[in-house]
Amino acid sequence: MTQYVPFKGRTAASDCLGIVAHRDDSSETSWSENVHQTRQNSQPLHLPIKQQWTGDTCATELKLTVTPPTPDTTPDSEQKGFSTNDQPFHKKGAPLGSSLQKEMYCAETSDSPNYPIPRLIITQDCSPNSCLSFTSPPLPETTSVLDIPLSREAESPCSDSGCGGSPVPSLFLRKLSSSSGLSSASSFEESEDDFGGSDMEPNGLHYLLCSPEDQGVPSKSWKKLKNMVHWSPFVVSFKKQYPWIQLAGHAGNFKAGEYGKILKKFCESEQQCLVGLNRDILRPFVPGYYGVVEKEGENYNQMEDLLSEFDSPSIMDCKMGVRTYLEEELVKAREKPKLRKDMYEKMIAVDPNAPTEEEHRQKAILKPRYMQWRETLSSTATMGFRIEGIKRADGSCDTNFKKTRHKEQVINALRDFVDGNKNILRKYLVRLKELRTALEKSEFFKSHEVVGSSLLFVHDSSEQAKVWMIDFGKTVRLPCTQMLNHRSPWVEGNREDGYLWGLDNLINIFTEMVQE
Numbered sequence: 456m457t458q459y460v461p462f463k464g465r466t467a468a469s470d471c472l473g474i475v476a477h478r479d480d481s482s483e484t485s486w487s488e489n490v491h492q493t494r495q496n497s498q499p500l501h502l503p504i505k506q507q508w509t510g511d512t513c514a515t516e517l518k519l520t521v522t523p524p525t526p527d528t529t530p531d532s533e534q535k536g537f538s539t540n541d542q543p544f545h546k547k548g549a550p551l552g553s554s555l556q557k558e559m560y561c562a563e564t565s566d567s568p569n570y571p572i573p574r575l576i577i578t579q580d581c582s583p584n585s586c587l588s589f590t591s592p593p594l595p596e597t598t599s600v601l602d603i604p605l606s607r608e609a610e611s612p613c614s615d616s617g618c619g620g621s622p623v624p625s626l627f628l629r630k631l632s633s634s635s636g637l638s639s640a641s642s643f644e645e646s647e648d649d650f651g652g653s654d655m656e657p658n659g660l661h662y663l664l665c666s667p668e669d670q671g672v673p674s675k676s677w678k679k680l681k682n683m684v685h686w687s688p689f690v691v692s693f694k695k696q697y698p699w700i701q702l703a704g705h706a707g708n709f710k711a712g713e714y715g716k717i718l719k720k721f722c723e724s725e726q727q728c729l730v731g732l733n734r735d736i737l738r739p740f741v742p743g744y745y746g747v748v749e750k751e752g753e754n755y756n757q758m759e760d761l762l763s764e765f766d767s768p769s770i771m772d773c774k775m776g777v778r779t780y781l782e783e784e785l786v787k788a789r790e791k792p793k794l795r796k797d798m799y800e801k802m803i804a805v806d807p808n809a810p811t812e813e814e815h816r817q818k819a820i821l822k823p824r825y826m827q828w829r830e831t832l833s834s835t836a837t838m839g840f841r842i843e844g845i846k847r848a849d850g851s852c853d854t855n856f857k858k859t860r861h862k863e864q865v866i867n868a869l870r871d872f873v874d875g876n877k878n879i880l881r882k883y884l885v886r887l888k889e890l891r892t893a894l895e896k897s898e899f900f901k902s903h904e905v906v907g908s909s910l911l912f913v914h915d916s917s918e919q920a921k922v923w924m925i926d927f928g929k930t931v932r933l934p935c936t937q938m939l940n941h942r943s944p945w946v947e948g949n950r951e952d953g954y955l956w957g958l959d960n961l962i963n964i965f966t967e968m969v970q971e
């Protein structure tokens with residue numbers, strides 16, 4: 456079967472409601488001012504997430520009134536909640552040079568409820584440990600195989616979902632990690648002919664495996680075939696017999712590339728990041744980038760498959776940072792709020808009591824609200840990272856970490872991931888410290904807001920263990936004058952992402968585990 460899962464495709468029923476913002480107390484205090492005041496006057500804010508959305512705790516917070524759209528007079532683009540000014544929000548996978556299309560998933564309510572705009576959550580209750588100094592990895596040559604000009608303009612995140620969201624015919628096909636989304640869609644659709652697509656865990660967890668192993672072919676077989684790629688003229692016909700696993704992220708986003716390479720739906724800002732990172736001191740810690748490839752009329756960024764040097768690898772995806780949405784997304788959500796039914800569904804699948812009364816009534820929520828809820832439910836808000844998914848060597852896979860928040864829970868998950876192997880833990884620790892040293896020196900890192908990016912941990916039975924940075928779809932270049940330290944607490948406007956703070960915490964946890 457060769458079929459795309461439409462990526463952020465629009466449903467016919469997604470016509471939008473016009474939404475007008477007003478203050479519920481006529482105060483002149485803006486949302487961000489309010490947050491800054493809160494920050495100045497007190498310690499980091501740790502309000503229960505639900506409380507922050509009910510409006511009970513903040514007299515000056517903004518409210519939205521949802522009103523029906525003016526029929527037929529609004530230009531289509533506006534009805535869809537975007538204009539040409541929405542440039543920063545690129546659709547993931549949009550063909551090169553295509554006009555932007557902003558899609559959303561809007562609530563179809565016709566009444567006019569008040570809808571609270573999110574107050575910002577400020578968390579970060581412990582300070583990072585001091586950094587250990589390690590020898591930095593060998594500096595890459597600044598030359599690159601690539602010849603793609605780097606824009607000096609602010610980069611555009613690939614997510615269009617900050618405000619518009621991402622409707623799909625099936626809500627459950629999009630996100631591999633969706634707790635309710637047991638997707639059988641392979642993200643390597645094209646390759647299904649070669650090695651089938653997906654698997655589903657009996658415990659409700661799911662993953663995608665694109666290898667003969669997953670169809671009952673013993674692992675030795677693919678290993679043999681893999682070797683043949685190097686040594687035999689027959690290899691070409693077998694090159695797709697290559698195991699590849701997408702542990703998290705959006706379904707339909709990846710395809711098999713050439714041997715040792717994968718294709719990810721084209722996103723211009725991600726491309727710029729990959730190019731920039733491949734010229735930076737961070738080069739050893741990111742996938743190699745091999746330019747844009749066109750397949751069946753779609754453009755893809757071709758990058759190194761980080762699994763290629765491993766045998767039956769164990770894999771873990773850890774999303775870094777204290778914040779998983781861009782500041783731009785908040786601005787958008789304020790200016791053109793879009794109610795997301797899919798996110799409401801995902802929320803109640805995890806906790807039916809999480810939505811406010813208003814949200815239950817609307818059966819929809821705003822994206823920042825959902826993202827903040829996910830952050831506080833997991834260890835993102837309290838530790839600056841969260842586990843998204845783990846695939847073990849035996850093929851079992853777990854993406855059920857939405858409520859993994861406390862240190863002990865994280866440690867248990869990590870212990871299970873490395874199967875108690877301290878050699879592997881030690882290697883990960885060394886690599887994480889090397890990464891931190893490189894990050895602290897990196898020109899790229901200090902000049903970018905890095906949101907939604909993950910660390911991909913990979914090891915195998917030979918005790919080879921490595922970590923790479925992946926997913927730069929929401930990594931945004933800062934204005935020339937601005938720099939981040941990635942450890943300061945975030946307040947809206949400072950664009951801090953807590954990436955290094957999260958890495959510090961991760962390193963501390965690995966250190967503790969090694970010393971156990």
Ligand SMILES: O=P(O)(O)O[C@H]1[C@H](O)[C@@H](OP(=O)(O)O)[C@H](OP(=O)(O)O)[C@@H](OP(=O)(O)O)[C@H]1O
Binds near residue numbers: 928
């Ligand atoms: O993990 P769950 O709870 O399913 O929530 C997902 C993740 O946060 C995605 O981030 P990532 O891609 O880093 O995994 C995010 O994509 P964005 O990166 O586009 O923000 C999705 O937003 P939408 O794409 O708007 O649904 C959101 O629904």
Ligand SMILES: Nc1ncnc2c1ncn2[C@@H]1O[C@H](COP(=O)(O)OP(=O)(O)O)[C@@H](O)[C@H]1O
Binds near residue numbers: 706717770928
């Ligand atoms: N270069 C890579 N090599 C191997 N696996 C990768 C690579 N990039 C991504 N993956 C796999 O795909 C998953 C999703 O990747 P990501 O870039 O986060 O996608 P999305 O932008 O859809 O969130 C990761 O968790 C990992 O399992």
